Structures are given as structure tokens and as C-alpha cells.
Amino acid sequence: xxxxxxxxxxxxxxxxxxxxxxxxxxxxxxxxxxxxxxxxxxxxxxxxxxxxxxxxxxxxxxxxxxxxxxxxxxxxxxxxxxxxxxxxxxxxxxxxxxxxxxxxxxxxxxxxxxxxxxxxxxxxxxxxxxxxxxxxxxxxxxxxxxxxxxxxxxxxxxxxxxxxxxxxxxxxxxxxxxxxxxxxxxxxxxxxxxxxxxxxxxxxxxxxxxxxxxxxxxxxxxxxxxxxxxxxxxxxxxxxxxxxxxxxxxxxxxx
Amino acid sequence: xxxxxxxxxxxxxxxxxxxxxxxxxxxxxxxxxxxxxxxxxxxxxxxxxxxxxxxxxxxxxxxxxxxxxxxxxxxxxxxxxxxxxxxxxxxxxxxxxxxxxxxxxxxxxxxxxxxxxxxxxxxxxxxxxxxxxxxxxxxxxxxxxxxxxxxxxxxxxxxxxxxxxxxxxxxxxxxxxxxxxxxxxxxxxxxxxxxxxxxxxxxxxxxxxxxxxxxxxxxxxxxxxxxxxxxxxxxxxxxxxxxxxxxxxxxxxxxxxxxxxxxxxxxxxxxxxxxxxxxxxxxxxxxxxxxxxxxxxxxxxxxxxxxxxxxxxxxxxxxxxxxxxxxxxxxxxxxxxxxxxxxxxx
Numbered sequence: 338x339x340x341x342x343x344x345x346x347x348x349x350x351x352x353x354x355x356x357x358x359x360x361x362x363x364x365x366x367x368x369x370x371x372x373x374x375x376x377x378x379x380x381x382x383x384x385x386x387x388x389x390x391x392x393x394x395x396x397x398x399x400x401x402x403x404x405x406x407x408x409x410x411x412x413x414x415x416x417x418x419x420x421x422x423x424x425x426x427x428x429x430x431x432x433x434x435x436x437x438x439x440x441x442x443x444x445x446x447x448x449x450x451x452x453x454x455x456x457x458x459x460x461x462x463x464x465x466x467x468x469x470x471x472x473x474x475x476x477x478x479x480x481x482x483x484x485x486x487x488x489x490x491x492x493x494x495x496x497x498x499x500x501x502x503x504x505x506x507x508x509x510x511x512x513x514x515x516x517x518x519x520x521x522x523x524x525x526x527x528x529x530x531x532x533x534x535x536x537x538x539x540x541x542x543x544x545x546x547x548x549x550x551x552x553x554x555x556x557x558x559x560x561x562x563x564x565x566x567x568x569x570x571x572x573x574x575x576x577x578x579x580x581x582x583x584x585x586x587x588x589x590x591x592x
Numbered sequence: 593x594x595x596x597x598x599x600x601x602x603x604x605x606x607x608x609x610x611x612x613x614x615x616x617x618x619x620x621x622x623x624x625x626x627x628x629x630x631x632x633x634x635x636x637x638x639x640x641x642x643x644x645x646x647x648x649x650x651x652x653x654x655x656x657x658x659x660x661x662x663x664x665x666x667x668x669x670x671x672x673x674x675x676x677x678x679x680x681x682x683x684x685x686x687x688x689x690x691x692x693x694x695x696x697x698x699x700x701x702x703x704x705x706x707x708x709x710x711x712x713x714x715x716x717x718x719x720x721x722x723x724x725x726x727x728x729x730x731x732x733x734x735x736x737x738x739x740x741x742x743x744x745x746x747x748x749x750x751x752x753x754x755x756x757x758x759x760x761x762x763x764x765x766x767x768x769x770x771x772x773x774x775x776x777x778x779x780x781x782x783x784x785x786x787x788x789x790x791x792x793x794x795x796x797x798x799x800x801x802x803x804x805x806x807x808x809x810x811x812x813x814x815x816x817x818x819x820x821x822x823x824x825x826x827x828x829x830x831x832x833x834x835x836x837x838x839x840x841x842x843x844x845x846x847x848x849x850x851x852x853x854x855x856x857x858x859x860x861x862x863x864x865x866x867x868x869x870x871x872x873x874x875x876x877x878x879x880x881x882x883x884x885x886x887x888x889x890x891x892x893x894x895x896x897x898x899x900x901x902x903x904x905x906x907x908x909x910x911x912x913x914x915x916x917x918x919x920x921x922x923x924x925x926x927x928x929x930x931x932x933x934x935x936x937x938x
Contacts, residue, residue, distance in 0.1 A: 347678075355682045437676035437737070440640040440878045441693045442665040589643055 339391050340443045344451025345458070347459025348425070352459050357424070361417055372409045373470040376402060399560060406463045407488035407558040410467055411551060414460065414496055415528055419520035419534075421459055423513045425452045426585075430511035435588070445585045449578055453497075460496045464489060470475055484560025492558020494570035495550055499524065501577035508584040524550075593618040593745060593775040594639065599648035601634050608634040610799035611648070616792070618744075623790030623807075624779035626744050630684035631799040633673060633781040636747050639777070640670040653744055666695060669743035669774075673750055675734025683714055683733055684888060686722060687740055694741035704740055711766065712736040727754040735763070739770065746770065748778040764789045816825040819865065819892040825858045825885035833859055839882060844874040858887060 352358040359402050380402045429435040437480040474480050502523060527550045534546025546552060553566045594616040609631040616622050637643040638650055641661040649656060655663040680688055687705045689732050696704050709715045713734040717725060722733065725903040731754055738746055752760045752768065767789050770776060780786060786793055787807055795803040824836065833851050836859055840849045845865045853860040866872035872889060879886045 341695060343689065347681075348688050351678065351680050431678075432676075433672060433674045434676040434678060436637075436642055436670075436672045437690070438693070440642050440665055440668070440670045441690075442662050442695055443693050446660075 340447040341451045341454065342441075344438075344448060345454040348452050348455030349458055352421075352455065357420065358462075359386065361420060361459070362463060362466060365413060365417060365468045368413055369410060369441060369467050370470060372413075373406060373467075373473075376406055376409075377474075389402055398478065398480055403480060403485060403488070404558045405562075406471075406553075407485075407492070408555070410464070410492055411495055411554045411558070412528070414463070414492065415499065415507075415524045416521070417463065418456075418460065418496065418499040419503055419517045419524060421456050422500055422507050422509070422520060423517035425456065425504050426508035426581075427510050427513045427516045430508075430588075433515075439585070439589065445582045447583045448585065453500055453578060454501045456504065457493075460500060461493070464492055464496075481560075487560045487562050488558050490562065491554050493572075494557075494567065495554050498550065498573040498577070500572045501574045501581065505577045505581040505584060508581050508588075519544065527551075528586070593620075593653060594777065595649075595651040596635075596639075597649045597651075599635070599638060599650055601631070601638060601643065608799055609638070612796065612799070612801045613648075614794050614801060614804050616775055616777065618775050619772045620792060621767065621776045621778070621790045622792045622794060624777055624781075624794050625781070625786055626796040627782070628781065630796045631724050632796060633749055634799075636670070636749050636777065636779060636794070639745075640668050641665055642670075643755055652893070657710075659661070665739075667744045669738035669741065669746045669749055671734045671746075671748045673753070673894035675730050675737070677722045677730055677733060677737075680721065682721055683711070683721055683725070684718040686733065686810050687736060690737045691740050696741050696771065706891045708736040708740045711739070728756060728759045731755055731769065732759070732763070735766070744775060746774045746778075748776065750780055751778055752780065752782065782843065820863050820875060821860065821888070821892055822863060822875060822879065822886065822890040823855070823858055823860050824879055825887050827883070827885060830857050836884075837861065839878065840875065843871075843878040845871045846875065862892065865866045865930040 383401075426435070429438065435440065439445075453485040471480070471485065503516075507513075507522045510516050510519075527548060530545050531552045533547035534549070536540045547569075553569045556563050556566055594614075596615070597613050599609055599612050600607065612631075612635065614622075624635070626632050634643065638645050638651065638657065641657050641664050644658055649658075649709045651657070651663045653667050655667070657664050671919065678689075681689065684705060687708060688701060691704055709718055710910045712735050714729060714732050717729055722730065731751070735748070735751060738748065748767070752763050755763060756797055764785065767776060767778065771791075778789070790807060792806050793803070794801055822840075833854070837849045837851060840846060840861055840863055843863075846863050847866045848864040851859065852862050862869065863875060872891065876886060876889060
């Protein structure tokens with residue numbers, strides 16, 4: 338455990354001494370900020386327009402504003418996570434520092450978990466930025482906090498899954514560009530996987546649809562914590578973390 | 593301390609290390625010598641548990657690298673060919689990180705880092721980013737990293753590469769100093785380095801051990817006899833060089849006489865002896881007996897460089913001519929090492 342924390346701290350340090358963490362945070366803050374402002378503005382316009390038309394149906398804050406916004410975070414993170422994970426192992430392999438880690442009295446899984454944890458913390462700090470945006474809503478209304486909490490749980494689970502996939506892909510190459518490109522492509526595939534199963538109900542299509550990250554995130558955005566989604570993300574995470582450990586091991590055999 | 597038995601390492605179809613065996617006693621410094629691509633780095637990587645052996649057993653301090661890698665890793669400090677440094681870390685922070693993953697107790701960490709920095713003379717750059725360090729400093733930070741946790745065994749892959757002559761001497765001194773408390777294996781292709789730092793040599797070529805012995809013995813064994821350089825003057829008339837050569841060849845134990853130089857009225861000869869002959873007294877007696885003047889006589893020992901070439905070439909000349917390129921390259925490197933020496937002394 339001590340080793341995992343040591344490695345995570347070292348990894349996190351290098352995120353924050355290089356510009357990468359700041360670029361990611363800035364890009365995320367900007368992109369989500371714009372989405373947030375536009376959504377809130379649209380929501381208010383819609384609200385006023387309806388008032389003028391004399392409608393008096395109850396408005397659902399969460400369904401109309403928060404849920405799409407949580408979905409937006411989920412989509413943005415699909416594109417930002419490859420940039421978090423690309424250097425995790427590729428850089429160590431390129432510079433030869435992997436030799437230090439693999440000849441130190443630490444287990445391979447500790448290396449993998451340390452790096453995964455560091456990436457999670459960076460990802461978490463992106464999410465914290467989005468919390469500032471949501472906090473603004475507190476001045477205007479009293480949003481339901483429980484579904485938001487469920488949404489953030491979903492975001493963390495989804496991020497953990499994507500980071501473990503990215504970590505694995507990073508461990509297969511010594512080139513960060515390759516790592517980021519392949520992870521990005523994998524993210525895209527998992528993103529569009531859902532589309533396949535929308536109209537096609539064949540078993541394979543449903544199988545592909547099951548892999549859709551967004552489909553499993555959607556219930557969380559609605560404030561729904563379902564064990565099947567939690568299990569999906571947790572399994573997904575462990576599967577790729579396990580493969581990352583094996584990939585590190587294979588480094589010894591292939592070198 | 594280090595026990596390698598029938599170690600082989602294959603990458604796919606390529607055999608990098610082929611059935612090598614050697615032992616290193618505690619506290620010794622062993623030089624690993626061989627042309628580039630001979631399997632030095634591969635062997636070291638197996639010793640440090642970075643690579644598993646394809647066949648054979650490797651034990652360090654009694655622990656097998658395959659069965660108890662953690663125990664082995666705890667006892668080994670390793671400096672790879674390129675020092676494993678994080679450019680975005682400061683020297684001190686980097687060493688502290690290494691100390692933590694090498695299981696240095698928290699209470700001792702500061703002290704160990706301090707000591708390692710002092711030993712490797714990097715105290716003056718302790719706060720600097722590694723990215724900003726010169727090659728020499730990086731190499732020394734790498735060395736500090738290897739000995740930080742006070743390992744029983746130090747494995748150094750070309751520890752002096754990239755250093756300037758002064759740093760090379762300092763590093764060699766440091767390594768010699770470390771022997772005794774640590775068992776050290778270092779690889780190099782700079783031959784004088786082995787002669788100066790190591791007690792034993794393992795010469796490997798094409799993945800095989802071609803010679804293992806102490807530096808002294810190896811030189812003598814391959815040498816067979818000895819050679820002497822004599823400078824002879826002639827009071828009155830100078831005889832022809834051929835006459836003198838014939839007389840010298842008649843001295844007891846002389847086997848081969850070559851005229852090296854003609855210097856004014858004096859002649860310089862290199863005389864080789866038959867194995868186990870006591871050449872020099874006989875040579876002196878012959879010269880003086882003929883009424884000539886002996887100006888200088890000095891013993892010529894084979895340098896390890898010649899031994900190395902003899903071993904690596906003789907072994908493979910008939911079978912693989914392409915290999916000759918490799919030792920030739922190393923000769924250059926050795927010569928380079930030679931050149932740096934006088935500069936330092938001057």
C-alpha cells in the first residue's frame with residue numbers, strides 16, 4: 338500500500354510539474370463552462386417562454402438541465418482521458434525508467450495501481466472544476482443533490498474504467514502519440530457502440546451495445562444507481578488493470 | 593554471492609546469452625568485458641530480475657531470481673546503461689523516491705539520501721532538476737540511485753560512459769572504495785578500466801564466456817612468457833643489427849627478437865621469451881658479455897587489450913569473420929580510454 342501511494346504521488350507530481358495537468362484542467366473548465374452557460378441560458382429561455390404561453394406544468398430541473406450536463410461531462414472526459422493516460426507507461430518505457438521500477442522490490446500490480454490512482458486523482462480534479470459550475474445553480478435554485486451525487490459516482494466509475502483501458506494501451510507502446518491515438522480511437526468506438534444496438538436487436542448487436550460506456554453512464558445521470566452498471570464499470574476497470582499487469586510482465590519476457 | 597549456472601537467454605530465435613556460468617565471491621569487483629552485443633547487458637538484466645533466464649539458474653546471496661525475485665531485488669543496486677532518471681524531478685526528490693520504493697526505512701531515508709549524494713559528489717546540484725544536469729552529473733545521480741539502499745550487490749552497466757576524464761577517475765576510485773562492503777559487477781568496453789578497477793574479469797563474446805580469471809592471471813596466462821625491450825649501445829664500432837639480433841637470440845630463453853628502432857648509435861630490440869623462462873638476467877649477461885653497453889631494459893607486459901583481442905578473435909576468427917568488426921570497435925574505445933589518461937595526470 339505504501340508503495341502504491343509513493344508511486345501515485347510521484348506520478349501526480351509529474352502531471353502537475355508538466356503543463357499537461359494545467360492544459361487538461363483549462364480545456365475542461367472552458368469547454369464545460371461554455372456548455373454549462375449555454376444550457377442554463379437555454380433552460381431559462383425555455384422556462385420564460387413557457388410562462389408566457391401560460392403553461393403551468395411542473396419543471397424538472399434535473400431531467401432538463403442537470404442530466405444533459407452530466408452527460409456532457411461524461412462525453413468530454415471520453416476525449417480528455419486518453420491525454421491523461423498516454424504517458425503513464427509509454428514515457429517510462431521510452432526513457433528507460435521502467436527498468437528502475439521493475440528492478441525495485443515492488444510488485445507489478447503496485448506500479449499499475451499507483452499510476453491508475455494518480456490518473457484518477459487528476460481526473461477527479463477535473464470533476465471538481467465542474468462542481469464549481471454546479472455550485473452556481475445554488476444561487477438560483479435548490480437543485481436535488483442526491484441525483485447529482487449519483488451522477489458523479491457514475492462519472493468516477495466511468496473515468497476509472499476508461500483510465501484502466503488507457504493505462505493498458507499506454508503499456509503496450511513506448512510512443513505517447515501512439516498511446517493517445519489508440520486510446521482515443523478506443524474511446525470513440527466505445528462511444529458509438531451504443532448506436533449499433535439502437536435499431537438492431539441481434540445478439541451481437543446487443544453485445545456490442547452492452548460495451549457502450551455511455552449507455553452504462555446514462556442511468557447514473559438520471560440519478561439511478563443500478564448494480565448492473567456498477568458491476569459493468571468495476572469489471573471493465575479490473576479487466577484492463579489486470580491486462581496492464583500482464584502487459585508489464587510480458588515486457589520482461591519480450592524485452 | 594553471485595552464482596550463475598548455465599544461464600541462457602533467448603529472444604525469439606536469437607540467443608543473446610548462451611550457457612554461461614560464473615561465480616563471484618562476496619566483496620569482489622568483477623569486470624564484465626566484451627564487444628558490443630556480446631550479451632553483457634542481457635546478463636546484467638537477468639541478474640537484476642529485469643529479465644527472466646530462458647535456462648539455467650541465477651542466485652544472488654542464495655536467492656533465486658525466478659523463485660524469490662523480491663529478495664533478490666532488495667539486495668541488488670542496479671545502474672542500467674542509461675541512468676533511469678525522471679527529468680522532471682529534482683535530484684534530492686528523485687533519490688528520496690528511489691529510497692522509498694527500495695524499502696529504505698523512513699527514519700533513515702534523509703540520512704541515506706544525504707550520504708549517497710555526498711558519495712557520488714552531487715550535493716551541489718541537489719535542488720536542480722535532473723533535466724538540467726550534464727551527462728556526468730546524470731551518471732553520478734544514477735550511481736547514487738544504485739547504492740542508495742546499501743545493497744549487497746551492485747550491478748553497474750558501463751558506469752563511466754559519458755564522463756570526462758576527471759570524473760572517470762573519480763568514479764573508478766569510488767567503485768574501488770565500494771568494493772569490500774559491496775560485491776560489484778561492472779560492464780565496460782574500456783579495457784584500461786578493467787585493469788585499473790577490477791580484481792577479476794569475465795570476458796564474454798557472442799553470448800559465451802571465453803575467459804574468467806583474475807586480471808593478473810589472465811594477463812600472464814595468455815602471455816605465456818614475457819617480453820623485454822632493451823636499448824643497447826656500442827662503445828667503438830657498431831656491429832650490424834643482424835649480428836646483434838643473432839647474438840640476442842642466442843641468449844637463454846629468448847625466442848623471438850625484433851629490431852624496434854635505431855637511435856643514433858644505439859639499437860632497440862624487443863625480445864620475447866619462451867614460456868617460463870627467466871629472460872631478463874640472461875639477456876643482460878649476454879649483452880654485457882659481448883662488451884656492449886646496456887642502456888635500458890624494461891619488461892613489456894601484455895595489456896589486457898591485447899589479451900582481449902586475442903581471446904575474442906582467436907575464438908571466432910575461423911567461424912565468423914563478420915565478428916571481427918565488433919572487437920575492432922572496442923579497440924577504438926579502449927584506445928580512447930588510453931588517451932584520456934595522460935590528460936588527467938598532466
